[in-house]
Structures are given as C-alpha cells and as structure tokens.
Amino acid sequence: MATHVITGAGSGIGAAVARRLHERGDDIVLHARDAGRAKELAAAFPGAKTLVGDLSDPGKLSWALSHQSLPDRVDSLLHIAGVVDLGPVGDLTPKTWTNQLNVNLVAPAELTRLLLPQLRVAQGQVLFVNSGSGLNAHAGWAAYGASKHGLKALADALRQEEHANGVRVTSVYPGRTASPMQAKVHQQEGKAYDPAQWIDPESVATTILMALDLPRDAEVNDLTVRPGR
Ligand SMILES: NC(=O)c1ccc[n+]([C@@H]2O[C@H](COP(=O)([O-])OP(=O)(O)OC[C@H]3O[C@@H](n4cnc5c(N)ncnc54)[C@H](OP(=O)(O)O)[C@@H]3O)[C@@H](O)[C@H]2O)c1
Numbered sequence: 766m767a768t769h770v771i772t773g774a775g776s777g778i779g780a781a782v783a784r785r786l787h788e789r790g791d792d793i794v795l796h797a798r799d800a801g802r803a804k805e806l807a808a809a810f811p812g813a814k815t816l817v818g819d820l821s822d823p824g825k826l827s828w829a830l831s832h833q834s835l836p837d838r839v840d841s842l843l844h845i846a847g848v849v850d851l852g853p854v855g856d857l858t859p860k861t862w863t864n865q866l867n868v869n870l871v872a873p874a875e876l877t878r879l880l881l882p883q884l885r886v887a888q889g890q891v892l893f894v895n896s897g898s899g900l901n902a903h904a905g906w907a908a909y910g911a912s913k914h915g916l917k918a919l920a921d922a923l924r925q926e927e928h929a930n931g932v933r934v935t936s937v938y939p940g941r942t943a944s945p946m947q948a949k950v951h952q953q954e955g956k957a958y959d960p961a962q963w964i965d966p967e968s969v970a971t972t973i974l975m976a977l978d979l980p981r982d983a984e985v986n987d988l989t990v991r992p993g994r
Contacts, residue, residue, distance in 0.1 A: 766791060767791045768836050770794045771783050772820065774797075775795075778894060778939070778973075781969065782973050782974070785974055795815050797815055798820065803817050818830060820876075823867055826872065826876060837883065838889070839886075840887045841889055842884060842889065843973070844877075846868065847894065847946070848865055848868045848869065849909045857907060870916050870919065873893060877891055885930045892935045893936045894973070895920070895938045896938060899914055924986065935987075939990045940989075940990060940992050941992060943960035943966065947960070
C-alpha cells in the first residue's frame with residue numbers, strides 16, 4: 766500500500782487530497798505545525814500518522830523530525846501547505862518576506878532533503894503545489910510570487926537530480942481556489958469573497974491524484990489548473 770506524507774492537510778486543497786487518499790485506504794502521514802493540530806488531524810483521519818514541525822522555522826525541522834518516527838518508505842511527498850501575505854514592495858517588511866519564503870520554499874526544500882532516502886527506496890514522487898504566481902508575478906504579490914517562483918526552481922532542479930534515482934517530481938500550478946487562503950486574499954484586496962466563483966479544492970485534488978496515479982512510464986512535470994468559469 767502506498768504511503769503519502771502530506772503537508773497542509775488541515776485545510777483547503779490539502780484537506781481535500783488527504784480525504785481522497787484516506788477514503789481509498791492509502792497510508793497517510795499528516796504533517797502539522799504543532800502537537801495540538803496533529804491531535805486534531807489524527808482525530809479527523811482515523812488511522813493516519815502525524816509528523817510535527819513548524820514550517821515557518823525550517824532550521825528546526827531536522828531536529829524535530831529526528832525525535833519522531835518516520836515511515837521506512839515514502840511513495841509520495843505532497844507539499845501543499847502555504848501562506849500568503851499581499852502588499853506592495855514599498856510596504857513589505859523583512860518579516861513578511863521571510864515568513865512566506867520559509868513556509869512556501871525553504872521548508873519544502875528541507876522536508877524533501879530529510880525524506881529523500883525514503884523517497885528513493887520507494888522510487889516515489891515529490892509533488893509541489895505551486896501557484897499561478899509561481900509563473901507570473903503581479904503588483905502586490907512580490908513576496909508570495911518570489912516564494913513560488915523559487916519553488917518552481919526547486920522542483921525543476923530536483924527533477925533533474927533525482928531522475929536517475931527513480932524519483933518523479935511534479936509541480937501543480939492552481940489558479941484561485943476556494944479556501945481560507947483565498948478568503949484572506951480577498952480581504953487583503955478589499956474585495957467581496959464568493960467561493961462559488963473559484964476552483965473547488967476537490968478539483969485541484971483530482972488533478973493531484975491524476976499526477977500521482979499516472980503509470981510509471983510517464984511523469985507529469987508541470988500542470989496548470991485555471992478556474993473554468
Ligand atoms: N487558494 C488558492 O487560491 C491557491 C491558489 C494557488 C495556489 N495555492 C497554494 O495551494 C496550497 C494550499 O493552499 P490552500 O488554499 O488550501 O490554503 P489554506 O486553506 O490556507 O491551507 C494552508 C495549509 O498550510 C498549513 N500551514 C500554514 N503555515 C504553516 C506552518 N507554519 N507550519 C505548518 N503548516 C502550515 C495550514 O496549517 P493549519 O491548518 O494548521 O492552519 C493549512 O493546513 C498553498 O501552497 C497555496 O500557496 C492556493
């Protein structure tokens with residue numbers, strides 16, 4: 766049975782992906798920011814294992830994981846957690862830059878580094894949930910866009926490095942998706958939020974599962990998903 770390590774499983778896109786994999790009986794290891802959140806996730810997904818570590822402090826992830834039991838093999842590592850804070854460059858402070866770069870870029874790189882041995886054993890797959898902002902940056906989106914452009918670079922380099930080890934690497938670039946993150950974006954943009962206007966997280970989950978379930982003769986490198994309305 767496949768083992769998936771998932772970040773961001775408590776909300777939005779990550780919760781939809783975790784539900785689908787849990788329902789079909791795969792083993793899921795859910796990453797949580799702290800022990801309290803891990804307890805909530807374990808209750809929501811009976812039988813799931815949890816891993817605790819704050820992605821906003823990637824320098825401590827290695828220490829945190831060294832005190833927890835890791836799976837022997839990892840068939841997929843799904844980087845779905847993320848944060849956004851909009852603002853013009855003229856207003857963005859180093860704290861706002863650093864938090865988004867840490868959670869959206871440095872922590873995925875560090876978690877990947879720490880789980881690469883288990884991914885190689887399984888000839889597994891690393892999947893990064895990126896964003897349209899990882900391909901084009903717009904006014905007000907500098908810090909988030911930079912973190913996601915960096916995430917694209919991380920994925921592209923990792924793919925070349927790990928191909929010989931049989932590890933597949935996929936980036937998914939969703940457009941606006943109805944989730945608590947999108948509600949925050951609307952609030953920061955000063956716009957009314959209507960979730961029905963945006964992609965359902967279940968549809969992004971469907972694309973992610975398609976990339977995971979593709980037979981091993983092929984690899985989805987990059988997948989852009991835009992609102993259909
Ligand atoms: N929504 C969109 O329109 C959209 C569009 C394109 C790309 N994306 C990307 O899709 C991914 C999922 O977004 P979403 O919309 O589902 O967001 P969301 O509903 O806000 O969920 C974000 C998840 O990230 C976790 N997280 C945030 N900071 C963390 C930290 N320091 N340590 C551990 N976990 C942390 C959250 O944990 P808690 O549950 O504990 O808060 C939550 O589970 C993100 O990478 C986002 O950039 C979203």
